[in-house]
Amino acid sequence: MISVPLDKKKHERNRFDCGVEALNNYLRVMANQQSGKDNTRTFVLEDEAHPEVIIGYYTLTMTAIVLDALPTKLQQKHQNAGAGGLIARLAVDKRYVRRGFGEWLLIDALKKLLTASELVAFPLIIVDAKEGAVAFYEKFGFTAFLNQPNKLFITVANVRVSLAK
Numbered sequence: 494m495i496s497v498p499l500d501k502k503k504h505e506r507n508r509f510d511c512g513v514e515a516l517n518n519y520l521r522v523m524a525n526q527q528s529g530k531d532n533t534r535t536f537v538l539e540d541e542a543h544p545e546v547i548i549g550y551y552t553l554t555m556t557a558i559v560l561d562a563l564p565t566k567l568q569q570k571h572q573n574a575g576a577g578g579l580i581a582r583l584a585v586d587k588r589y590v591r592r593g594f595g596e597w598l599l600i601d602a603l604k605k606l607l608t609a610s611e612l613v614a615f616p617l618i619i620v621d622a623k624e625g626a627v628a629f630y631e632k633f634g635f636t637a638f639l640n641q642p643n644k645l646f647i648t649v650a651n652v653r654v655s656l657a658k
């Protein structure tokens with residue numbers, strides 16, 4: 494399996510349905526525009542038999558780190574850090590859920606952010622989880638920010654160790 498940048502000429506954005514309208518609309522309307530402005534990058538996993546069909550997607554960008562919402566130990570360690578990598582969106586089409594594609598997309602997103610961090614250095618990877626998906630991210634080692642139950646983080650150091658295994 495391989496993820497590729499969203500290509501509006503090739504991929505059937507309108508057929509994608511993950512059950513969350515905001516995530517469907519982002520893919521249909523915003524993802525390509527935002528990439529054109531260098532604000533975000535969206536990668537899709539194609540169905541190998543029908544490459545125009547999108548199994549799932551994720552969107553990457555950067556975000557500010559709110560130090561106060563981190564555990565004390567991490568606040569001290571990262572007091573000079575400004576930004577973290579952000580998995581802004583991640584979704585799997587309803588037709589393909591519970592078959593391991595969400596996990597594959599998350600690991601793929603983490604690999605890309607780890608590579609990016611080697612070039613521009615940031616200490617945290619953050620995710621904005623939709624309600625109902627928090628446990629999905631916790632399963633992979635993410636921790637919720639204090640007072641922000643739907644926003645979670647994992648350190649790049651932890652990702653580096655996990656991906657090396």
Ligand SMILES: CC(C)(COP(=O)(O)OP(=O)(O)OC[C@H]1O[C@@H](n2cnc3c(N)ncnc32)[C@H](O)[C@@H]1OP(=O)(O)O)[C@@H](O)C(=O)NCCC(=O)NCCS
Pocket residue numbers: 511512513516581582583584585586589590591592593594595596597621622623624625626627628629632
């Ligand atoms: C959440 C989502 C990405 C999961 O995708 P998926 O392809 O069904 O996930 P996988 O099949 O790879 O599941 C991997 C593991 O996570 C678990 N899991 C899947 N969805 C979960 C959820 N919502 N909560 C808790 N655990 C979940 C699976 O049981 C599986 O565990 P196992 O290996 O022990 O069996 C998908 O359901 C989705 O797109 N939902 C709608 C949009 C959304 O909420 N996006 C996420 C936040 S922006």
